[in-house]
Amino acid sequence: MSAREFNLDEIRKDFPILAQQVHGRALVFLDSAASAQKPRAVIEAMTHVMEAQYANVHRGLHWMSERTSDAYEAARDKVAAFLNARAREEIVFTRNATESINLVAYTYARTALRPGDAVVVSQMEHHANLVPWQILRDAHGVELRIAKITDAGEIDWESLESCFADGKVKLLACTHMSNVLGSYTPAERLAAFAHARGARILLDGCQAIVHRAVDVQAIDADFYVFSGHKLYGPTGIGVLYAKRELLDAMPPFMAGGEMIESVSYERATWAPPPHRFEAGTPAIIETIGLGAAIDYVRAIGFEAIAAHERALTEHGLKMLAGIEGVRVLGAAQDRGGVLSFTMPDAHAHDIATLLDRQGIAVRAGHHCAEPLMGRMGVSATARASFALYTTREEVDALGEGLLRIRRIFR
Amino acid sequence: MSAREFNLDEIRKDFPILAQQVHGRALVFLDSAASAQKPRAVIEAMTHVMEAQYANVHRGLHWMSERTSDAYEAARDKVAAFLNARAREEIVFTRNATESINLVAYTYARTALRPGDAVVVSQMEHHANLVPWQILRDAHGVELRIAKITDAGEIDWESLESCFADGKVKLLACTHMSNVLGSYTPAERLAAFAHARGARILLDGCQAIVHRAVDVQAIDADFYVFSGHKLYGPTGIGVLYAKRELLDAMPPFMAGGEMIESVSYERATWAPPPHRFEAGTPAIIETIGLGAAIDYVRAIGFEAIAAHERALTEHGLKMLAGIEGVRVLGAAQDRGGVLSFTMPDAHAHDIATLLDRQGIAVRAGHHCAEPLMGRMGVSATARASFALYTTREEVDALGEGLLRIRRIFR
Amino acid sequence: MMSAAEELYQALIMERSKAPRFGGRPALFDAQGHGENAMCGDKVQVFWRRGGAVRHEAQGCAIMAASADLMAQAVAGKTPAQVAALRAAFDEMVASGEENPALGDLNALAGVARFRSRIRCARLPWVALDEALKEGQVHG
Amino acid sequence: MMSAAEELYQALIMERSKAPRFGGRPALFDAQGHGENAMCGDKVQVFWRRGGAVRHEAQGCAIMAASADLMAQAVAGKTPAQVAALRAAFDEMVASGEENPALGDLNALAGVARFRSRIRCARLPWVALDEALKEGQVHG
């Protein structure tokens, strides 16, 4: 994958929305961790499907259907290559990471785990990687254990050890990068740790996938999930990677067209993976859009993206450190471009509202990680998050905005 | 809703893909029942979101997020008005009709039905409305009963009576229009029938919704499902309508962000419907696209659409009757623009391949209704299906194509 | 320069959110109500005394906290029916942005109308008060 | 006018699908294999006799049926290893569209390459034969 030169001006032109104004100010979009903006290449790929080459997939023998099926399946190849999966059959398309995790909880966990087994998650999970396991616990009689994190926002290995001590843990479900603290977790080490103790590992790659090259074989991940919309792709499309032998053994999740081998009034037999897990008409246009997003990101290259975002993050941390009273949550050694912070007196909502009026979009609240708020001793934070199109000037604008807010709340 | 004049030439210009050529011939797309083509209004609505007004919904306090949330929720209002639902909260967004049915099977049926209760489906269901109930049967110990259809492809009321005779049936899940036989089912009568016997009714409106105005209150439907992509909308978006009191009592299906009220490490409480059933980042762009599709269809008006399609269907039936040996499946009194047929010697696949080379797209196979094939005594059929953009000339082209095929197979 | 946002966070709101006049849990009360915004973690407890004295404990954003304090001031001595009428007028005012002379100091929150996501912050204390009044009626 | 599609459905295919020379279930056979295309309902049974006599029962489209009959003809008297080589050449031919002199009459199916969804119709009888040969080996 040859990296195109990292020219921020050119990159920003790829994203039509970045030229928009908000409240009469140039948009400063610092909420990409919630969902990223879309480059023209993605928009055009989707438009092309709808204008020139569309029909339902897998079902038709005619030209439009064959070509659309090709494009849909080519996106699967792109995702497989992007994650360095062993085989394309290891890639299942879902709506979003949330569905990917629920799929694993409904199918894998309800067959491979038995009452009395345990699942471990960390203290810094998004609700999507916590609540499905609570439901599994209540429905299926497994135990749910919470591994602690340190005050810096890193995995507390002692706590993790003790979660695993009695040998009951069969699955570790852990984020690969926190959407609140920005911490990366050491995925390879976590996988080796789990495997050495007879457990499987699911990694929530929603945030990590956006900023770094991910190699599921190098990590030795059993399950890896992410959403298209955070990776500059469309909404409505997510990915579940799972090792082939796991998918082979998993019963279907939803049932309907495409996922069957044959059906009588009495019973059905299942298609092999990945189709077994893709019931009904898939998100055809969106899957093809995701393929375009992956092409876009790979053309720029993760080396350049990571370097750019690292510089922004350092700059942002320095800027925040310079504003009296601002507290940044988390201080992981290995952290990405997500900065959650609080200010004295000014509640996160007030910060977000006041920044918005200056054209600056940040997120405020618990970021779908409500228990983590308690763990960090706050009720809500403001969060600025960076993407490949974020500029140093935007980070500076945030700083100026925060200084104004300080003046109001002083 | 004021109907714009039904001008077929103008309408065809709204669909850019219809100007495409296939194998050097003008595209004759007669596979809309599998998935319909998209009007410019839908493409532009989606493009507009991505180019001018995009952020994650419900989560942000900033302008982009507020406006995107508004557009997303406005689509819910449009769907509610389109179905004449009592309240917007009765509209749940899913990926497709398949997910809508699975959601009901996983949540409603597993709590409201008890082992020993029975579910009835008809002999002419799409796999999406058969296999989820087989899985429910096997997992939950309910009985699955198959109500017969007549040779004409209509509900066999005697058979339905006998399915309900022992009073065990708690749910009737039935298509509102067969995707193979084109038969409409009398939804109001079916609902009254089920309700009089203490059962709920789910209607699979995938096909019906495209051709007729549907009023869930007039029908008194308990559940009504459809997919956006057959209604000239995007892929990746489907709808579940359910009566508010049913949704209120249903546990969530998938868990994650947006569907919770509050979360601790130990437990979560659920948001009220519809959000309880929309875990994670929804298909934002696609939902807004569906709203545009509904606007488009309503602007033309179902009276005009239905009249146009009725004329096409009559013309098509006459044309097929004129070709020696062609057998059309089903002869329901009330039928829509879906014509499944067989020809002597020429297998459905051969028909589809040979028509494709003439630029004519039809579908061949079991149409995800494999058991129905056996019921009708065929292994596969070719199927031509009509949309609001289909012309009489296209139906004639199909007739000529079939005559050529007859010559080859003679 | 005074932007719309800064107008919203005008003196009265800042003052009341920082130094509430009706804050704190009273020793005696007849009913209490609770309001919570799951999205941001805002929380408010409202304590009601027969006769209409209201106090609050507000933890959250400036708008919610000021709204709680201004509400306590406005409803002092009012009957439940009068409170309901005031709440209706308040809901209307924060939705429309149009000040209403009957609302007195509560009009300081009119600017919230332009910040749609924040309307529920302003309304949260009223939700809690409503709960308290319902409890008060059951017990009374 | 003879289109690509009509070329595909050329005389040999039509003839063999309508009047197969190797059709029908034999009285004696050593192994059988089954092929099914769930998508369209095509079905084929292949019966194998040690020594290499193959017969078939094909229910389905013209391409599959002709492929079954031409396959039975082509593999007559061949060893399993020779059959495997022939299958590989056939798979290659229907994928590429390039005729291969070693395939004889099977080349009538070269046109399938242009109809990608139909390639599996042409291959289905070979899948069934493969199953039969595997059964034959286990039993032999």
Ligand SMILES: Cc1ncc(COP(=O)(O)O)c(C=O)c1O
């Ligand atoms: C009658 C009927 N029900 C259900 C479905 C399933 O729809 P989807 O694949 O969009 O979930 C279809 C279409 O394929 C259909 O025609």
Ligand SMILES: Cc1ncc(COP(=O)(O)O)c(C=O)c1O
């Ligand atoms: C770490 C993490 N996990 C899971 C999710 C859920 O993703 P989605 O809402 O796309 O399913 C998110 C994003 O919201 C996230 O940041």
